[in-house]
């Protein structure tokens with residue numbers, strides 16, 4: 063970025079040098095900071111092994127809809143027929159019917175995955191969405207700003223917003239029946255599943271069970287536990303006898319915890335801003351030195367000589383305007 | 386049904402038109418008393434004001450609907466596409482366009498380049514109004530603004546949230562901008578003590594302002610890094626925050642050119658053409674570097690093939706980088722062109738348009754690959770944005786009439802270049 067000075071100005075060279083210094087210093091500090099090793103993500107303190115989890119065996123689901131109905135009942139929801147076809151403020155889980163190419167039908171229960179390092183929790187500026195000490199992702203409506211950044215962040219497009227509510231819209235999603243769990247009860251959906259397609263337990267227990275099932279029936283199941291690594295690991299896990307992508311699962315989800323993508327940058331800000339503060343303060347001091355002391359610098363313009371308008375009578379005591 | 390409409394019409398006239406006319410009438414006569422400003426009611430002026438006022442009226446209706454029937458009533462936003470024009474334009478682009486203020490303030494106060502002082506104050510005023518309206522837009526856009534006003538994010542902070550950091554920085558930076566502008570008010574009122582106090586803390590304020598700007602301008606880019614796998618690969622890069630910061634400076638300086646030209650026309654005053662030209666020279670290197678970095682980044686991530694794909698996204702990318710960086714960088718590197726007043730004005734406008742498109746691509750269009758083209762702003766959304774924009778313009782005009790925003794005409798002004 064060295065420039066040719068086509069038309070020399072009296073102060074041109076100083077200006078340019080300072081431009082270059084400014085740009086070099088700031089770009090330099092940004093680049094250095096960008097390359098420094100990322101500080102470890104302050105990962106959630108929740109134990110990944112003992113977190114309450116759910117295993118959905120898609121090959122066993124018969125699409126009866128009991129889970130959806132009991133979820134509505136347990137959470138006091140009243141979805142319309144249309145609302146029952148998807149996730150929204152009145153429906154925290156639903157059964158997606160998928161017709162495969164060979165004519166077979168599968169039913170996919172969808173709800174919040176309760177990520178262990180949840181994107182939505184890291185995104186929320188008011189800690190409204192938060193991870194409970196046990197692991198499920200819950201919500202305090204009174205803190206929520208309704209900014210909807212959680213919706214942008216969720217890799218599974220789960221959080222729903224109440225678009226028709228003027229002043230107190232909430233973010234709505236499955237909270238893993240956290241209150242029921244606190245009282246020692248099972249989540250409503252799993253308690254009412256007639257086929258055992260959903261199973262509740264600790265995450266390590268369910269992972270072991272799922273791995274055992276895959277190992278025992280290698281020809282039947284797809285060799286993948288959806289949620290074991292997706293988005294850094296989720297509490298809801300799925301096994302299936304047909305490929306996950308054919309069922310509409312997002313298979314391109316990164317296995318890195320999503321919050322790490324922003325924390326990579328955020329954790330560098332102190333370094334960048336710190337070094338910039340040093341550079342700027344140094345430059346400011348150098349400038350002050352170069353300019354020398356101006357005895358007039360604290361005199362407001364209207365009291366300086368030769369500044370157009372006539373000088374007014376001083377009224378420093380009263381601090382009053384011209385009245 | 387018919388009665389309802391009649392009722393609504395009557396209410397509309399009574400509640401909106403009449404108060405609006407009253408406010409304008411009283412405001413105008415007061416203004417005339419106080420400052421001797423006289424308006425000429427030429428047809429051009431009347432239609433202009435009429436358009437702006439009708440825009441404000443639509444916005445007023447939109448606001449009422451938004452707070453009674455919810456965001457869904459006036460926006461095209463859905464659960465699939467939760468953030469739209471108000472975030473993409475008002476917040477993302479608004480902050481970017483205010484970027485000139487921290488650069489110029491830094492040049493003048495930190496690096497002692499006094500020659501930029503004549504355009505500093507109007508730049509700070511532009512930025513302050515931009516940020517103030519950004520906050521207003523945000524308060525309209527979020528579902529529960531009362532929780533912001535009750536400072537919930539301060540008590541229930543989340544340092545992992547980029548949005549939290551942006552919110553804090555914007556809050557503090559708007560205060561800093563207000564303080565940086567206050568001397569103009571104190572000069573008008575001739576409050577010596579107050580002027581001296583603010584004058585004393587200006588240098589630290591400017592440094593804090595630069596740090597806060599660096600933080601939030603870059604973080605407005607980091608915000609979208611959480612949308613991993615959703616934002617199109619042409620824009621999704623770990624360098625996004627750095628690019629946002631660089632372009633905030635480049636486009637911010639472009640905005641300084643536009644704003645100086647506009648006010649020179651509106652107030653029939655001279656133009657600091659040599660200052661703008663020297664800024665443009667710097668900006669040509671800056672934007673040139675930015676353009677190269679943008680392309681290098683795409684290649685470095687192994688997505689070079691995307692640059693030639695016949696898709697809408699590729700087209701948007703080229704238009705955005707071309708208008709926002711490549712073309713202006715080349716044009717402004719020519720002394721002949723950047724010394725020419727109208728040419729520089731036009732280039733400034735092109736930079737601004739390209740910059741805005743960049744922010745819209747990151748926050749809106751770039752998501753289309755994932756969601757499908759499900760969102761375009763509704764009329765109401767556009768009207769509200771336009772209303773805020775014109776409102777900011779009106780306040781700018783008013784304040785620059787009432788306060789010493791521009792340097793006095795006789796000091797070092799050139800009207801050259803035409």
Ligand code: SF4
Nearest residue numbers: 174175176177182216
């Ligand atoms: S699935 Fe989405 S909403 Fe649920 S915990 Fe994960 S990020 Fe949050």
Ligand code: SF4
Nearest residue numbers: 186206207209210212
């Ligand atoms: S909408 Fe509410 S829950 Fe979601 S990120 Fe914003 S404040 Fe948090």
Ligand code: SF4
Nearest residue numbers: 133236238239249251
């Ligand atoms: S865990 Fe509770 S809230 Fe979640 S889907 Fe099951 S019943 Fe519904």
